[in-house]
Amino acid sequence: MASYDVIIIGSGPGGYVCAIRCAQLGLKTACVEGRETLGGTCLNVGCIPSKALLHASHQLHEAEHNFGKMGLKVTAPKVDWKQMLAYKNETIGANTKGVEFLFKKNKIDWLKGWGSIPEAGKVKVGDEVHEAKHIIIATGSDSASIPGAEVTIDEKIVVTSTGALELPKVPKTMVVVGGGVIGLELGSVYARLGTKVTVVEYMDAITPGQDAEVARQFQKLLTKQGLEFVLSAGVSKVETLKTKAKVHYTLRKDSSEQVLDADVVLVSTGRKPYTEGLGLDALGVAVSQRGQIEVDGHYTTNIKGIYAIGDAIAGPMLAHKAEDEGMAVAEGIAGQHPHVNYDVIPGVIYTHPEVASVGHTEETLKEAGHGYKVGKFSFMGNGRAKANFAADGFVKILADQSTDRILGAHIIGPMAGDLIHEICVAMEFGASAEDLARTCHAHPTYSEAVREAALACGDGPIHS
Template identity: 40%
Template sequence: MVVGDVTTGTDVLIIGAGPGGYVAAIRAGQLDLDVTLVEKEAYGGTCLNHGCIPSKALISATDVAHDASTAEEMGIHADPAVDLAGMVSWKDDVVDQLTSGVEKLCKANGVNLVEGRAEFAGENTVRVAHAGEGQGSETIEFEHAIVATGSRPMAIPNFEFDGERIISSREALALDAVPESLVVVGAGYIGMELSTVFAKLGTDVTVVEMLDSALPAYEDDVARVVKSRAEELGIDFHFGEGASEWVESGDGITIKTEDEDGEISEFGAEKALVAVGREPVTDTLNLDAIGLATDEGGFLETDDRARTDVENVFAVGDVAGEPMLAHKGMKEGEVAVEVIAGEPSALDYQSVPAAVFTDPEIGTVGMTEEEAEEAGFSTVVGEMPMRASGRALTLGESDGFVRVVADDDAGFILGAQIVAPEASELIAELGLAVEMGATLEDVAATIHTHPTLGEAVMEAVENARDRAIHTLNR
C-alpha cells in the first residue's frame, strides 16, 4: 500500500542532521521553537558516520598497534596482530553510540524527526520523499528553513568511485582487510590522515599530488614535519603529478599520472583512494523553487548571521563554504537558530581552529605571521620546539613545535600554529586567547601544569617576550 501525501507545518525546518543540522535542531528546541529535522540517511551526517569520528577511531587504534611495535627504545618489544575487521567493528560501535545519542538528544529537546530526502517545492514548502517502497511523501510548510546538507567526496575525471578499486574516504574507513598496496590521490588533510593509517597497518602507500607539497593549506615548516614522519613510515610521495587514468592489471590496478611536461608515470596498487577534497551537496534541493542560486563552487553564500539571499532561508556547515569544518558548522547552526528566535547573535570566524590528525597532529587558529603582516600588524613570533619539552620526550614524540604570533605593539595574540602530539587539544588554549583578546602576558602569567605538553604553549609565548626558560630566546 502506498502511504498518501500529508501536509504538516513547522516554525523551523532543518534539512540535514549532520553537525550543523542537529546542533541547530537541539538549540531550536531549547529556545522553544517548533522544529523539524529531515535526514535522508543517518543522524550525525558524514562527520559521525563516515568522516570525523570513524577516521579518528581508526587513527587511534592504529596508533596503539604502531606504538607498541616501535617502542624498543623504551624497552618494549611487541609484534601486535591487527584484525582490521575487528578494528572496524569497534569503530562502528563508537559511531553507533554517538549517532543514537544524537537521535535521543533531539527527541529529548522536542525535535520532530523525519526520515527522507527533502527538496524545496515553493517559497515556504518542502516535499520529503520517504525512504522505502510505498512509503510515499509529505509536504512540510515552514516559516524558516536551514540548509545543512553537508558535502561529499569529490571525484576526478576517469576515477569515478566504484567502491572496490577506486574508493573514497567513506569506503576506506569501512574496509575489512588491509590492502597490500594503495595509491592515494591527493595530499591534503584527508589523504595524509588515511595514508598514515594504512602505512601503520603495513600497506605499501604511494601518494600522488598535483601540487608541489603535502598539506598545501599549511605553512611549509608545519607540513614538512608531517611529511618527514610519513616518509619514515615508508610513504612514497610524488608531487607535481596528476592522476589521469587507471586500468585493471592482474589482481590490482595501474594508475597513470602526468606531470606538467606531459611525462607519464605508472603506479601499481591493489586500490586507489581519491582524496582531492569535498564538494557541497546542494544539487538535490531544487533551489530554483525558492529563487536561490549557488556560487560557482556549488556553495550557498551567507552573511554573518548564516542567512542566504532568501531572507527566511539559512545555510550552515559545509554548504556555506570554507572552512569545511564540523565545529564551524555547529556554531553556524546555533547562530542561525538564535537569529530566527530574535536573539542578538552573529558569527565571528577569527578564532575558528583547524586540526589535522596526522602524525604528529597539526592545530592552527587565527593568523599566520604572513597573514598578520599583510593585515597591517607589526608582529612578534615565539616558538617552542617539542624536543625541549620534557613531556614530549617521555612520550617518545619530540618532533614539531608550538608557534605563537602576536601584535608587537600591544601584545595581543593573533594566531598560532602547532605541529606536535595532541596539537588538536593544545590549540584550544590559543583559540581562547585569540577569541578573548588575550595578550602574551596573560598567557605567560597563567601557571601551566608540569610536566605537560601545554607548557610548550607557555614557553612559546615567553619566547615571544624574550623570556623563555626552556628554549633559547630569539
C-alpha cells in the first residue's frame, strides 16, 4: 500500500493539470487512469483528434477552392481516409506521450487501472488500496443520449463523437442530432469530405446559449458550406437497419412526423458527468439530480478530504475550465488562496470560420436589465482577412453603457479562438473598451478587427 498527499482519479485536462500543479507545490502525487494512455477524453477521443480532422479537412477545402485563386496550380486532391485517420492517431499519440513525459518529469505516479473510493482517505485501483490525505475526482464526462428517444448507440451506424472519429469510410449521408459544438464541428468535417450532412436541432437556433446574432450568422455560413438544418425538431426514435439508419422526428411548429435516412447518425446532444464505479453512493457523496457532484467554493464535497473538479461538477463542460479548477484545488490544498473567475471563461467552436465568445451575450444583459452598448466590426474591413479569403464574420464587443467596462465579446471569423483571449485578459483586468481601442495593434493582423470593434464602442471604427 502506497501513501500519498494527493490522489487524482482521472487524467484528462483537469486531472493531469491538477496532478502537475500538486507536484510543483511539493505534494506527493499519484493519478489514476484506466485507459492505456493518459489525457482523458480530450486528448484521446475528443478535442485533440477532432481538431486534427478539422485541420485536415480545412486544408482540403483550401486546395479545392482557394489554391487556384492564389496561382497555386494543383490537380484535384483526393482524400486518403486511412491516411487522414493515421495522421489523427499520430497527433493523439504525440499529445498523450507528452503528458506521460510530464508525469515522469514531475515524479507523479501513474496508478494504472480504474479507481474507486472505498472510504475517505483510500483509493482502490485493481486489487491494491492506496492511502491519500486528499482525493480529487476528475473523471470527466460521457456522451449523453437523446432525451426521451428510442436509440441504441452501436458506434458503427449510430455513433457518438467517439465513433465519428474512427468511421471505416466517409459516409455519403449523415444526420447530426444536436446543433451544439460537437455536432457542428464533426458535421463540418464530413461536409468538407463530401458527406451530405443534415443537422436536426430541438431548439429554434443552433448553438443554444450563444449570442443570437452570432448564431444566425454562423448558421448562414455553415449552410453555404453545404450543411442543412432542421430546427425546432424533436427526435423520437433512431431506427438502425443493416447498413443505415432512419431518424424519426417531430416538427414542433405543426407536430408533423418526419423521417430522415442516413448512412451514419451522430448523436451529439450533450454530455453527462461520468462517475460510475467510484462508489459515491456508498460514501454518501452528495450528487445533484443532473448527476453532478456537489462541491463548495473550494471544490470540497460533503465528505472531508474528497474534492471534485471539471465535467464531474456544475458549470460549462470545457477542458480549460477543468484545468483552472485543477490548479485551484491543488493550490488550495497547498495552503494558497486561489480563485477561478467564471465570468471570464471563453468558449470556442473550431469550425471555419471559428466562433469564440466570453462573458455576457446581448440576451443575458437584456434579461438582467443591464445597460450596454455594442461595438461591432466586420472582417470585410480587415486587410489581412480579405487577402486570406477569410473575410466572413465580425467582432462584437459589449460594454457597460455608463462605465465602458467590457462585459462580453463574440467573434465569428478567422482565428477567433485566439483573438478572444486579448479580450479575456482585458476583462480580467477590468478594462474598458477605450483601453482596448487605445492599445496599438500590429498591421496587418486579424487582431485589428478587435481594436476596431472596441473603437466602435466610442466614436466609431476607422475602416468601416
